[in-house]
Amino acid sequence: xxxHIKTLVSKAQRQGYALGAFNTANLEITQGIVRAAVxxxxxxxxxxxxxxxxxxxxxxxxxxxxxxxxxxxxxxPVALHLDHGRDFHTIAECLHxxxxxxxxxxxxxxxxxxxxxxxxxxxxxxxxGAWAQGELGSILGKEGLVKVDIPDDPDRYMTxxxxxxxxxxxxxxxxxxxxxxxxxxxxxxxxxxxxRRLAAISRLVRKPLVLHGGSGLSRSSIxxxxxxxxxxxxxxxxxxxxxxxxxxxxxxxxxxxxDPRKILGPSTDAIQRVVESKLAMFGSVGRA
Ligand code: G3H
Ligand code: ZN
Numbered sequence: 001x002x003x004h005i006k007t008l009v010s011k012a013q014r015q016g017y018a019l020g021a022f023n024t025a026n027l028e029i030t031q032g033i034v035r036a037a038v039x040x041x042x043x044x045x046x047x048x049x050x051x052x053x054x055x056x057x058x059x060x061x062x063x064x065x066x067x068x069x070x071x072x073x074x075x076x077p078v079a080l081h082l083d084h085g086r087d088f089h090t091i092a093e094c095l096h097x098x099x100x101x102x103x104x105x106x107x108x109x110x111x112x113x114x115x116x117x118x119x120x121x122x123x124x125x126x127x128x129g130a131w132a133q134g135e136l137g138s139i140l141g142k143e144g145l146v147k148v149d150i151p152d153d154p155d156r157y158m159t160x161x162x163x164x165x166x167x168x169x170x171x172x173x174x175x176x177x178x179x180x181x182x183x184x185x186x187x188x189x190x191x192x193x194x195x196r197r198l199a200a201i202s203r204l205v206r207k208p209l210v211l212h213g214g215s216g217l218s219r220s221s222i223x224x225x226x227x228x229x230x231x232x233x234x235x236x237x238x239x240x241x242x243x244x245x246x247x248x249x250x251x252x253x254x255x256x257x258x259d260p261r262k263i264l265g266p267s268t269d270a271i272q273r274v275v276e277s278k279l280a281m282f283g284s285v286g287r288a
Contacts, residue, residue, distance in 0.1 A: 002069040005079035005101040005131050008043045009175065009208050012231045017283030018222075021045035021210075022275055023083060023236035025052045027064050028264050029243060032271025034068045038076050040276055042284040045101075045232065047083040050090055058090075062097045076288045081133075083234065091121050095128045103177065107135035111163060118171040126172070136160075136167050137179030139212040141187070161200040168205045175208045175232065176201075180225075182213035186237045193221040195228060202229035210234065214278075215241075222281050233282055238274055246270040 012019050024030045024046050037044035046065050053061065062080070069078035081101040085091040091102050104121035106114040118134040125132040137159030140149070151157070159178040168176060178201055181192040191213065201209065208231035214222075215237035225233065246267045257263060279285050 001073060001075065001077060002066055003077040003079055003100070004129075005045065005081060006174070008045065008077055008079050009131075009231055011043070011287065012284070013208050015287065016226070017287065018211075018226045018230050018233045019043060019045055019284055020214075020275065020278050020282050021047050021081060021083070021232050021234045022239060022278075023047050023049060023052070023234070024061070024065065025055060026061075027068075028268040029239060029271055030064050030068050031072065032239075032243075032268045033275050034073050034076075034078060035268075036272045036275035036279060037078065037288070038073050039272070040279045040285045041076065041288045042279040042286070043077045043079075043288050044275075044279070044284075045079045045081050047081040047103075047234070049083045049236075050085065050087060053090060053094075058093055058097055062099075066098075083236075085121070088121060088124075092124060095125055095130055099130060101125075101131040101133065101175075103133040103135070105135045105177075107138045107177075107179075111167070115167060115170045118167075118173065122172050122174075131174035132172075133175040133177055133210055134167065134171050134173035135177040135179075135212075136164060139177070139179050139182065139184055141184030141213060158194065158197060159201060161197060161204060164201050164204050168207055173207065175210050176205065177210040177212055180211070181221075182211060182217060184213045184237070186216040186241060188216040188218075191217050191221070193217070193225045193228075195224050198225065198228040198230070208232065219281055226283060233278070235274075235278055238278075239271055242270040242274045243267045 082094040084105045106117035122132040138157045180194045210232040211230045214233040
């Protein structure tokens, strides 16, 4: 069933686990995500990026997520979220389309501009009764249309605890994306969670914190993140890798098949396997 993100996040906040926010781009990925949530009786966030909206169209992708949530996850809560919204027009369209949550990513702007741009979208989201996620500090790497090159001094891009209170009070965000050592893309062994920084942020604000760049992150870093206040973990790259690698393998095996259903089906199953393992690591299994 499709629910407001606040019911999922409030429970995760009370019980101390993280929700997975998984990016979808089509029917098969959506089915893989939702089937994993159903199999593990876990709440789940399904999110779309601006790049996906360009690719699939807002209405088609919204209807796919809504329909799969209603029909395949009858008693499992699924929330729909816009990931890395940069364009106010797109954010407004998503709110009109019924999203219960949007991410306004103005993180590359200087602090005061980030606050002003974020506040505009937060106010608009609240008019719809929706939640808004802000981002303070930038997540390095590439995600859809968002690209931040990895510099020699990555720490400079991390969230500065000394401005967190001011940012949250001035923007009125409902959830806060922080940069604490993870990156967009798959960089196993190179990503980490800066425990001290995250702990400092958690002490300063009571808002549910969001960890972007969850692909490639070790089990122990995930545990640290959850222990110090992360309540949503975003995963995209590992889903794309599972989908595409399975597709390539399957195409090679079925050289004479022209049936897209037979060629794509195993990719849906691969998505489900990845999502199930993440839900277990995040602690949301059995919390539906
Ligand atoms: O916004 C989406 C996520 O932050 C994706 O992160 O590339 O590590 O999967 P990822
Ligand atoms: Zn992200």
